[in-house]
Structure formats: C-alpha cells, structure tokens
Amino acid sequence: MENVLTLNLKNAEAFISLEETIAFAGQSVRHLETLNAGTGAGSDFLGWLTLPSDIQVQIDKIEKAAARLRSITDTTVVIGIGGSYLGARAINEALAHSFSPYLKQKQAHEILFAGQNICEDYFSELIEILDERNYSIIVISKSGTTTEPAIAFRILEQHLEKKVGKKETEQRIIAITDEQKGALRSLADANKYETFVIPDNVGGRYSVLSPVGMLPIAVSGLNIRALAEGARDMELITRKNKDITTNPALLYAAARNLLLKGGRLVEIMVGFTPKLYFFAEWWKQLYGESEGKDGRGIFPASVNFTTDLHSLGQYIQEGQRILFETVISVKNPARTVTVPASQDDSDQLNYLAGRRLSEVNHNAEDGTILAHNDGNVPVIKIEIPAIDEYYLGQMIYFLEISCGISGYMLDINPFDQPGVEAYKKNMFALLNKPGYEEVGRELRKRL
Amino acid sequence: MENVLTLNLKNAEAFISLEETIAFAGQSVRHLETLNAGTGAGSDFLGWLTLPSDIQVQIDKIEKAAARLRSITDTTVVIGIGGSYLGARAINEALAHSFSPYLKQKQAHEILFAGQNICEDYFSELIEILDERNYSIIVISKSGTTTEPAIAFRILEQHLEKKVGKKETEQRIIAITDEQKGALRSLADANKYETFVIPDNVGGRYSVLSPVGMLPIAVSGLNIRALAEGARDMELITRKNKDITTNPALLYAAARNLLLKGGRLVEIMVGFTPKLYFFAEWWKQLYGESEGKDGRGIFPASVNFTTDLHSLGQYIQEGQRILFETVISVKNPARTVTVPASQDDSDQLNYLAGRRLSEVNHNAEDGTILAHNDGNVPVIKIEIPAIDEYYLGQMIYFLEISCGISGYMLDINPFDQPGVEAYKKNMFALLNKPGYEEVGRELRKRL
Numbered sequence: 001m002e003n004v005l006t007l008n009l010k011n012a013e014a015f016i017s018l019e020e021t022i023a024f025a026g027q028s029v030r031h032l033e034t035l036n037a038g039t040g041a042g043s044d045f046l047g048w049l050t051l052p053s054d055i056q057v058q059i060d061k062i063e064k065a066a067a068r069l070r071s072i073t074d075t076t077v078v079i080g081i082g083g084s085y086l087g088a089r090a091i092n093e094a095l096a097h098s099f100s101p102y103l104k105q106k107q108a109h110e111i112l113f114a115g116q117n118i119c120e121d122y123f124s125e126l127i128e129i130l131d132e133r134n135y136s137i138i139v140i141s142k143s144g145t146t147t148e149p150a151i152a153f154r155i156l157e158q159h160l161e162k163k164v165g166k167k168e169t170e171q172r173i174i175a176i177t178d179e180q181k182g183a184l185r186s187l188a189d190a191n192k193y194e195t196f197v198i199p200d201n202v203g204g205r206y207s208v209l210s211p212v213g214m215l216p217i218a219v220s221g222l223n224i225r226a227l228a229e230g231a232r233d234m235e236l237i238t239r240k241n242k243d244i245t246t247n248p249a250l251l252y253a254a255a256r257n258l259l260l261k262g263g264r265l266v267e268i269m270v271g272f273t274p275k276l277y278f279f280a281e282w283w284k285q286l287y288g289e290s291e292g293k294d295g296r297g298i299f300p301a302s303v304n305f306t307t308d309l310h311s312l313g314q315y316i317q318e319g320q321r322i323l324f325e326t327v328i329s330v331k332n333p334a335r336t337v338t339v340p341a342s343q344d345d346s347d348q349l350n351y352l353a354g355r356r357l358s359e360v361n362h363n364a365e366d367g368t369i370l371a372h373n374d375g376n377v378p379v380i381k382i383e384i385p386a387i388d389e390y391y392l393g394q395m396i397y398f399l400e401i402s403c404g405i406s407g408y409m410l411d412i413n414p415f416d417q418p419g420v421e422a423y424k425k426n427m428f429a430l431l432n433k434p435g436y437e438e439v440g441r442e443l444r445k446r447l
Numbered sequence: 448m449e450n451v452l453t454l455n456l457k458n459a460e461a462f463i464s465l466e467e468t469i470a471f472a473g474q475s476v477r478h479l480e481t482l483n484a485g486t487g488a489g490s491d492f493l494g495w496l497t498l499p500s501d502i503q504v505q506i507d508k509i510e511k512a513a514a515r516l517r518s519i520t521d522t523t524v525v526i527g528i529g530g531s532y533l534g535a536r537a538i539n540e541a542l543a544h545s546f547s548p549y550l551k552q553k554q555a556h557e558i559l560f561a562g563q564n565i566c567e568d569y570f571s572e573l574i575e576i577l578d579e580r581n582y583s584i585i586v587i588s589k590s591g592t593t594t595e596p597a598i599a600f601r602i603l604e605q606h607l608e609k610k611v612g613k614k615e616t617e618q619r620i621i622a623i624t625d626e627q628k629g630a631l632r633s634l635a636d637a638n639k640y641e642t643f644v645i646p647d648n649v650g651g652r653y654s655v656l657s658p659v660g661m662l663p664i665a666v667s668g669l670n671i672r673a674l675a676e677g678a679r680d681m682e683l684i685t686r687k688n689k690d691i692t693t694n695p696a697l698l699y700a701a702a703r704n705l706l707l708k709g710g711r712l713v714e715i716m717v718g719f720t721p722k723l724y725f726f727a728e729w730w731k732q733l734y735g736e737s738e739g740k741d742g743r744g745i746f747p748a749s750v751n752f753t754t755d756l757h758s759l760g761q762y763i764q765e766g767q768r769i770l771f772e773t774v775i776s777v778k779n780p781a782r783t784v785t786v787p788a789s790q791d792d793s794d795q796l797n798y799l800a801g802r803r804l805s806e807v808n809h810n811a812e813d814g815t816i817l818a819h820n821d822g823n824v825p826v827i828k829i830e831i832p833a834i835d836e837y838y839l840g841q842m843i844y845f846l847e848i849s850c851g852i853s854g855y856m857l858d859i860n861p862f863d864q865p866g867v868e869a870y871k872k873n874m875f876a877l878l879n880k881p882g883y884e885e886v887g888r889e890l891r892k893r894l
Contacts, residue, residue, distance in 0.1 A: 082757025098572040099559070101548035104579050112546070117754045118811060119720040120804040124782035125545040132551050148753055150794045151786055151807065158787055183793045190793075205758075265769055266713065266746060273566040285758030292762025299713060299767060300759070301748050306595055307564045309870055310529025311652075311732030312747070315739025317866030320746060322712055335571035339598055340605055346630045346637075347597045351880050357567040360598065360878065364565060366894055367873030375869065419764030422822065423756055426814030431807065433798050447813055 004237065005394045007248035008381035009255055011369050012324070015378040016258040021244075021251065024258050028250040029242045031408035035401070036239065040408055042415030047201030048400055049239065051209045052231035052393070058196070059225060062211060065174060065194060066218035070109045073136040073172060077126075077156060078216045079115035080140035081148045082285060083204020084176075087396075088216035089113060090282035091208070094275045094387050095222055108221040115139075115152030123152070127159060135160070136172040138219065140212055142198050144177060144184025147427070153184075176211050203415055205286050206400055209393075223389045230393025238401050249402040252380065257409045259324045259378055260298050268316070269302040270327040272365050275387060277304055279328075283399060290407050290414035297410060306364050317375040324378040328395075329365060332386045333358045451684065452841045454695035455828035456702055458816050459771070462825040463705040468691075468698065471705050475697040476689045478855035482848070483686065487855055489862030494648030495847055496686065498656045499678035499840070505643070506672060509658060512621060512641060513665035517556045520583040520619060524573075524603060525663045526562035527587035528595045529732060530651020531623075534843075535663035536560060537729035538655070541722045541834050542669055555668040562586075562599030570599070574606060582607070583619040585666065587659055589645050591624060591631025594874070600631075623658050650862055652732050653847055656840075670836045677840025685848050696849040699827065703771070704856045706825055707745050711771040715763070716749040718775050719812050722834060724751055726775075730846060737854050737861035744857065753811050764822040771825040775842075776812060779833045780805045 009018065034040040035049065047054070069076055078088060092111055097103060101110070112135075114126055137160060139153045161169045175188035176196045188195045196211035207213060209231055218224045241247040244254070256267060267287070269280040280302035291297030303312050316323060339360070341353035352360060369379045382398075384391040407414025429439035456465065481487040482496065494501070516523055525535060539558055544550060548557070559582075561573055584607060586600045608616045622635035626644045635642045643658035654660060656678055665671045688694040691701065703714060714734070716727040727749035738744030750759050763770060786807070788800035799807060816826045829845075831838040854861025876886035 081754065085754075086758060097575075098569045099548075099576045101546075102557075102559075102576045110549075112549075116757075117721060117751070118804050118808040119722070120780040120784050120808065121782050122545045122721055123784045123804055127784070128544075129546045129549045144793070145795050147796075147807070147811075148757075150796055151799070151804065154789055154794060154796055155784070155787060158789075183795065187791075187793050265767060272564075274564060274569055275566070281758065288759045288762040288766070292759075292764075292766030294765065295768055297762060297766040299748075299762065299769065301746075304564070306870075307528065307532075310563075310595075310867065311533060311728065312735045312739075313870065314864045314866040315735040315744060315746065317739075317869050318741065319735070319739030319744040320712060321742055322746065333567040335568050337567050337570045337574070337602070340602060342601055342605075344634075346591070346634050347601060348592050348630065349594075349597055349601055352598070352878065355878075357565050357570055357598065360594070360874075361565040361567065363877040364594075364870065364874045367875075367877050367890070368870040370890055370893055371869035371873050375866065417761045419761040419822065420757065422764050422818035423753075423760065423811065423815040426818050427807075427811045428814075430810040430814050431799065431802075443814070443817055446817055 003385060005234065005248060005391065005398055006383045007251050008383055009251065011373050011379040011381065012255060012259070014373065015262060016255060021254050021258060025244040025250050025254040027409055028244065028254045028405050031253075031405045032242065032250060034408060035404050041413035045201055045203045045206070045415035047199045048206035048209070050235070051202065052228055052235045052397060055209055055214065055228055058211060059214070059228065062196070062214050062218050062224065065196075066215060069136045069172070069174070069219050070221070073134050075110045075112060075133045075135040076138055076216070076219050077112050077114050077130070077135055078138045078140070079149045079152045079156065080212070081116045081146060083207050084140035084149070084212055085113065085116045086278065086282040086285055087208025087213035090278040091213065091217050091222065091227065091389070091392055092220045093278040094392060095389070096220070098274070109219060111216060111220045114156065115149030118148055118151060123155070127155075130156070130159065136174075138174050138176065138216055139184065140176040140198075141184050142178050142204075143182045144187065145182075147424070174215065176215060203417075205289055208282070208396055226389035227393040230390040231397040234394040234397035238398065249398055249405060252398075252402045253406040253409060255380055256298060256324070257406060263322060264298070264324040264378065265322045266299045266301055268323055268325045269300065270305055270325050272305050272361055273330065273387070274304055274307070276328055279392070279395070286399060286403050287406075289417050290403050291410055291412060293412050293419065296412055305368060306361070309368060316372055316377060321376050324380065325372060326380045326382060327365065327369065329381050329383045330387055331383070334386070450832060452681065452695065452838065452845055453830045454698050455830055456698065458820050458826040458828065459702055459706070461820065462709060463702060468701050468705060472691040472697050472701040474856055475691065475701045475852050478700075478852045479689065479697060481855060482851050488860035492648055492650045492653070492862035494646045495653035495656070497682070498649065499675055499682045499844060502656055502661065502675055505658060506661070506675065509643070509661050509665050509671065512643075513662060516583045516619070516621070516666050517668070520581050522557045522559060522580045522582040523585055523663070523666050524559050524561050524577070524582055525585045525587070526596045526599045526603065527659070528563045528593065530654050531587035531596070531659055532560065532563045533725065533729040533732055534655025534660035537725040538660065538664050538669065538674065538836070538839055539667045540725040541839060542836070543667070545721070556666060558663060558667045561603065562596030565595055565598060570602070574602070577603070577606065583621075585621050585623065585663055586631065587623040587645075588631050589625050589651075590629045591634065592629075594871070621662065623662060652736055655729070655843055673836035674840040677837040678844040681841040681844035685845065696845055696852060699845075699849045700852040700856060702827055703745060704853060706771045710769060711745070711825065712769045713746045713748055715770055715772045716747065716775070717752055717772050719752050719808055720777065720834070721751055721754070723775055726839070726842070733846060733850050736864050736867075737850050738857055738859060740859050740866065743859055752815060753808070756815060763819055763824060768823050771827065772819060773827045773829060774812065774816065776828050776830045777834055778830070781833070
C-alpha cells in the first residue's frame with residue numbers, strides 16, 4: 001500500500017535475520033491472539049484496542065466543546081501529567097508552527113501545559129502570563145488527587161475565578177475524569193463544569209485517542225477525525241492480521257525482542273525533525289512504563305538528528321555496543337526551502353544549490369543509518385509519508401498494539417505501573433500527609 | 448563552604464562504599480596530574496583547563512559586541528551545532544523566563560537558534576518570523592564548512608542582506624571562528640564582520656566559556672562575569688586539589704567509573720525543573736562524546752522530574768538494573784508560589800495549604816531518591832544553592848574537569864570525536880559532493 005506506515009528491517013538484518021525474525025514472530029502471533037481474546041495479564045485495560053472505532057460517537061461532542069473554548073478564550077491551559085499530558089502534547093507539537101508564540105499574526109488558539117511538574121519558577125512564570133490572557137482550562141485526572149495536577153488546578157481554578165468571576169469560570173473549565181467517582185468528578189459536578197470520561201479500561205499511556213488526548217488536540221485546531229481515521233486504518237491492518245509480512249506490529253515486537261536477547265539493552269527513538277521530540281517522549285512512556293518491570297524491558301531513549309549527531313553521535317557510532325535505533329523516517333516535509341547559490345562558494349556548498357533542505361536531510365538520514373550499521377548498530381526504520389494527523393494516528397495505534405504484544409513476549413503485564421507509587425508514598429510521608437507520619441519518621445532518618 | 452557545589456554520595460553508598468571510592472580515587476588523582484602536566488591523550492586540547500582565567504581579557508570586548516547587537520536589533524539568531532550550540536542554549540534556557548515569547552511586555556533581547564538541524568519545516572518557519580523581525584546573526588563554526596550551520600548561514604546572510612542591505616548587514620553579523628584559516632574566517636574578513644576566535648586548543652564541547660558560549664549568553668542579557676567567576680572558583684577548588692574529600696571532580700569521576708564496573712551502563716542526569724533540560728543536553732554531549740569510543744563509556748540519558756516520574760519512573764524503579772542517576776539538586780528557586788487553602792478540600796490538598804511549591808518539589812526529590820535507592824538504583828547528588836550564572840559556571844567547570852579525569856580512567860582520549868565523521872562522509876557521498884562520487888555509488892547499493 002502507498003498510504004500506510006511501513007516497517008523496514010533491512011538495516012537490522014546483519015544482527016537478526018529475516019528468517020530468525022519470522023520464526024520468532026510465531027510468538028508475536030500468539031500474543032496478539034491473547035490480546036484479542038482478553039485472556040492475558042492486565043486484560044481489564046484493553047479498551048484502547050478498539051478505541052479508534054469506539055471514539056467515533058464522541059467526536060461531535062468533543063469538537064463542539066473545543067469550538068466553544070476557542071470561541072470564548074484565546075488560550076487553553078491543559079492540566080495533566082504522564083498519560084494525561086504526553087499524548088496531546090506529542091500531537092500538538094508535531095503539527096504546530098515551530099515558532100508559534102513568536103508569530104505577529106497569531107495562529108489559532110494557544111495551548112499551554114501545567115500540572116506536569118511542581119517547579120515553583122515555572123508555575124510563577126505561567127501565572128504571570130495568564131494574568132494577561134483570556135484563558136480556559138482543561139483538567140485531566142482520573143482521581144483528581146494526583147499531586148502535580150491537583151496543585152496546578154487548585155491554583156488556576158482560583159486564579160480564573162478571581163479574574164473572570166465564578167459564573168464565567170463555570171463556562172471555561174472542562175474536566176476529563178472518571179465517569180462516577182473521585183475528587184475531580186465530585187468537584188466538576190458540584191460546579192457544573194462540562195465533563196468527558198476517562199474510560200475505566202484504558203490506562204493513561206494508552207489514552208491519547210480517548211477524550212484525554214482528543215479534546216486538547218481539537219482545541220488546538222487540529223483534525224481529530226483524521227487522527228482517529230489513521231488509527232482505525234492501522235487497527236484494520238494489525239489487530240486481526242496474523243501474517244507477519246503484512247502486520248508491522250508483529251514484526252516490530254519480534255525484532256526488538258530479538259535484539260534485546262542479543263544484548264541490545266537500549267532502544268533509541270530517532271527523529272530527523274525537532275517536531276517529533278514530544279512524540280518520542282510519548283513513546284518513551286508507552287514502552288518504558290509498559291515493559292520496565294520485574295528487572296526487564298528495553299531502556300527507551302531518544303535523539304533528534306542531525307542535531308544530536310553532533311552530541312550523542314560519537315557514542316552511538318563507537319561507544320558500548322548495547323544500543324539499537326528505531327528511526328521515524330518521514331518522506332515529505334510540509335514546506336519548501338532550497339539552498340541558494342553563492343558567487344564565491346567559499347563555504348563549498350554550491351554543489352547543493354537549488355536542492356531542497358529535505359533532500360540534504362534525507363541523505364543525512366540514509367548516510368547515518370549506513371554509518372551506524374557499519375558501527376555495529378542495528379537500525380529499524382518506521383516509514384511514513386508525512387507528519388499529519390492521519391499518519392500520526394497510524395503511528396499511535398501501531399506503537400500501542402506492538403507494545404502490548406512486546407510486553408507479553410517479555411512475560412510481564414504491559415498494562416500496569418506498580419512502581420510509580422513508590423516515590424509518591426515517600427513524598428506524602430516526607431510532607432507529613434495525614435496518615436503517613438510514621439513512614440515519614442523512618443524516611444527522615446535515611447536522608 | 449556554603450556557596451559552593453557539593454557532591455553527595457550517600458545514596459550511592461549501598462552500591463559503592465566510600466572506602467572503595469576513596470581507594471579507587473587514587474587513580475583519579477593520577478589522571479588529574481596527567482591533565483595538568485599535559486602528558487595524556489588529546490593534550491593538544493586542554494585550553495579549557497584555564498579558560499575561566501584566560502577568558503577575562505576578552506570579557507570587555509564580548510560585552511561591548513553584545514551591547515552593540517542589542518542596541519541595533521531586538522532578536523539574534525545564533526547559528527551553530529553541537530559544541531557551538533548546546534553550551535549557550537543550556538545557560539540561556541536555564542535562566543530565561545519559561546514563557547518569554549508569550550510575555551506582552553518583551554523582556555530584553557530574544558535569541559533564536561538555527562543551523563542545529565536541517566529540517567525544512569523548521570527552517571521555513573524560522574524565515575517566516577524573521578521576515579517580521581529586526582535581527583542580527585552570530586555564526587559559530589571553526590571551519591565554516593560544517594553542513595548544517597553553513598547552509599543556515601548561507602540562507603540567512605542572503606535573507607538579511609535583502610532585508611536591510613549590504614552595508615547594514617556588515618554591522619549585524621558577528622562570526623566566531625578560527626583565528627586565521629577556514630571558510631568562515633575568509634568570508635568574515637572579506638565582509639568586515641566583527642569576529643571572535645575559537646581557540647585551537649579547546650574542543651567544541653569544552654568551549655562554552657570561550658566566546659563560543661560567552662557571546663550568545665551576553666547577548667541574551669545574562670551576566671557572563673558571574674559565569675566566569677563561578678567557573679574560576681571551581682577551578683581553584685578542583686584543578687590542583689588532590690584531596691578526594693574536598694575535590695568533587697575526583698569523587699564524581701571515581702564514583703561513576705566504579706558504578707560502571709558494577710554493571711551500571713547508563714547514567715541518567717536528573718533535574719527537578721524543566722529549566723535544566725538543555726543543561727542536561729549539554730552534559731550528554733560532554734560525557735557521551737568524550738567517553739563513547741572503543742566500545743566503552745557510560746551511555747548518557749536524561750529525565751526531567753517530577754514530569755518523567757509519570758513516564759520513565761516505572762522503568763527506573765523496576766526495569767533492568769543497569770542504571771544509576773545523577774541528580775542536580777537546587778536549593779532555592781527564584782520565585783514564590785504557595786498552595787492556597789480550599790474550603791471543601793475535595794482534592795485532599797489542604798495539608799499543603801500555605802506551603803511553597805518548592806517545598807513539595809524538594810520532598811518529591813528526597814522521596815524519589817529513597818524510592819529509587821530501594822529499587823536498587825544508585826544515586827549521586829550534585830547540590831547547588833540556586834540556578835544562576837555563578838553556580839552554572841561552577842557546574843560547567845566541575846563537569847568538564849571531571850569528564851577529563853573520567854575519560855582517562857576509561858583509558859580513552861576524552862578530547863577527540865573520530866566517530867562523528869562517519870555520517871558526514873556518507874552524507875557527502877549520497878549527495879554527490881565532488882570527490883565523493885565513487886563512495887556514493889557503493890553506498891547506494893546498500894540502501
């Protein structure tokens with residue numbers, strides 16, 4: 001097919017042969033069947049499998065809510081952390097103007113993020129600019145008590161009320177939370193905020209195609225129908241397809257697990273455009289949080305080339321041979337810039353005159369893949385025609401389903417995250433949260 | 448001392464005892480002596496050792512040039528890649544307003560970066576905003592022929608000339624390059640651009656305290672005297688000090704190499720504020736490019752907490768035990784925000800009412816370090832009183848000298864980067880650069 005993501009293992013074949021991968025992929029197929037049957041670990045959290053179709057009935061409501069926020073305000077603060085943050089940010093930043101806040105003629109609606117950290121300076125500076133802005137809030141939290149977003153929402157809800165009054169604030173806040181229970185649900189109902197539901201059977205890192213991601217993406221002016229369509233087309237290609245030669249999700253899961261067995265402990269997600277930076281962050285959570293348990297899992301890292309060829313390039317070329325790379329290769333850029341000619345050619349670039357930057361960039365990509373191969377680094381390539389909503393939708397579903405399969409290959413539960421609680425418990429104890437005083441006393445002795 | 452960076456190994460001691468570290472540190476001392484004697488590998492590139500003092504005579508000239516650009520323009524585009532990019536960006540972003548382009552009342556002068564990638568969309572969008580701006584250019588390149596910055600400079604030099612004319616352009620471009628030879632030197636001399644020199648004995652990743660970093664930092668309005676002073680004070684503490692208990696550079700080099708021997712293949716640089724994001728990128732180049740050769744070196748990664756506790760936190764807590772963390776712990780934030788009280792306390796945060804966000808953040812930091820320790824992750828802590836020019840200057844010199852020592856402990860040359868050429872050669876060949884046609888034919892067969 002022309003208009004579809006493809007997986008290219010040519011530059012991994014010196015490390016894992018296609019025969020070996022196909023043989024190993026029998027396992028992938030079994031795990032895909034387990035996913036579909038809902039009989040594996042974490043099977044209460046498989047709602048994302050059919051989300052591209054299931055979300056359809058909500059798209060009208062999401063678009064209407066987005067249009068409303070856009071009509072009454074010029075800025076929306078999205079409050080969330082982890083899976084309630086990275087998905088929307090990944091899509092928005094992949095498609096936003098690189099210098100959008102610098103544009104004199106403002107484009108569309110501006111999205112700012114809060115509650116993804118507790119840095120006092122960041123928050124103070126955020127409030128400083130919100131003082132000057134006509135803004136709305138989308139707050140995303142299943143429970144409403146996760147410390148970072150709860151603090152941000154407490155402060156900004158009061159800030160907005162002081163600025164525009166209680167009545168107007170009701171119109172400007174939308175909560176995405178549990179259908180029935182939890183602090184944010186109660187608070188939203190009491191204040192008559194519009195709400196959307198985080199499905200019970202979708203974990204945070206798999207939730208970008210639910211209202212969690214879809215509403216902030218729609219508010220920024222992007223086409224969520226195309227995003228869902230891309231995901232749905234990828235669902236058709238992968239979910240029931242047991243043929244490893246036509247199902248890239250089976251192939252990716254098999255290849256990376258074979259590489260891990262061969263001592264490749266670190267996977268580096270590579271983009272050749274800064275626009276994919278947050279997409280790689282989203283991928284790091286998806287794979288790191290799904291697989292990093294029981295002392296297992298590939299450590300996920302990311303780089304941005306050619307920028308980082310001049311920082312981490314040396315390591316990748318010649319450091320410890322514990323790495324493999326997964327390159328997101330994008331065929332067509334959205335804009336055009338060519339290298340101009342120069343009379344004196346003192347910079348020796350006239351051989352490039354008249355050629356597009358993307359041609360240089362694509363040759364840098366090909367050259368890098370071959371160089372790293374020669375340096376004993378296996379490279380997997382994910383190829384998409386362009387960065388737009390439709391292909392990002394394909395990428396999301398492809399990476400999600402492949403992650404589920406890959407987790408089962410590692411014999412872990414790819415849908416829980418028990419380790420995330422450890423720091424929270426310690427933090428509560430050190431802050432003397434009621435009920436944690438005893439633990440606090442013990443911990444303080446160790447500081 | 449009160450006003451100095453300190454290194455805290457308490458949370459690494461379960462993995463490497465202080466006795467063991469001190470014993471091992473005998474090696475550090477020897478390598479520090481080799482550095483000072485200039486008898487080790489790469490000793491042609493030791494100019495950074497005394498740069499905090501050597502730069503003093505140039506500070507007046509740098510400040511004058513910066514003031515000139517600030518007086519005639521409101522924006523400066525800094526063109527550079529790798530070591531000609533990350534140092535200035537690390538310092539500028541650590542000290543800039545988090546939302547500076549959003550401020551209605553513009554603060555000072557704006558710095559934009561180019562030539563650090565060849566993404567066509569990024570470049571096109573940059574030109575779009577430069578069409579509207581009154582800008583100047585700082586171009587940084589030893590040779591003037593490195594592809595990424597050379598393309599950016601060729602395009603922007605012509606853009607600026609078209610915009611403000613040849614005469615005015617001469618006033619608006621400053622080149623930082625080789626003292627005598629190279630394409631950029633010739634071009635700058637021919638056009639009467641003001642120039643600064645990249646010293647021959649300072650490699651890119653060690654050059655932030657030379658004009659390479661100092662000029663862009665000064666143009667953004669920061670205090671480069673304080674930056675140099677912090678570095679000089681750290682030089683006094685570390686360069687001739689053979690006592691591991693008072694020289695943190697010896698201790699850091701020893702501890703991380705002991706951890707590597709114990710199977711910790713990946714070092715994660717951790718900040719608890721997004722402001723340190725680019726500082727960690729700078730560190731990744733410094734250590735990754737210095738150590739990643741001959742199949743050796745610790746793989747450098749970075750995270751931003753508490754943000755990434757909700758993405759990579761699970762992996763760090765429970766994934767493969769190949770990691771250790773180095774936390775940059777900052778005592779005091781620059782601004783104040785407190786958690787407000789709430790009448791109904793439905794979010795259960797009233798126990799935090801009246802307390803500062805930084806108190807919550809510090810307890811998150813302590814809680815995280817203990818949790819990761821319990822999860823079998825060694826943690827090194829670098830403690831500084833605040834993020835300002837002076838302490839960033841201390842950090843820069845501390846990390847540089849410790850990197851030199853650490854590289855010698857690994858028995859590699861920490862001052863070269865032979866692996867960076869591999870992708871360039873392939874790229875030239877695939878682009879049919881004159882002289883590379885034959886290689887190009889061979890490579891194309893492998894694509």
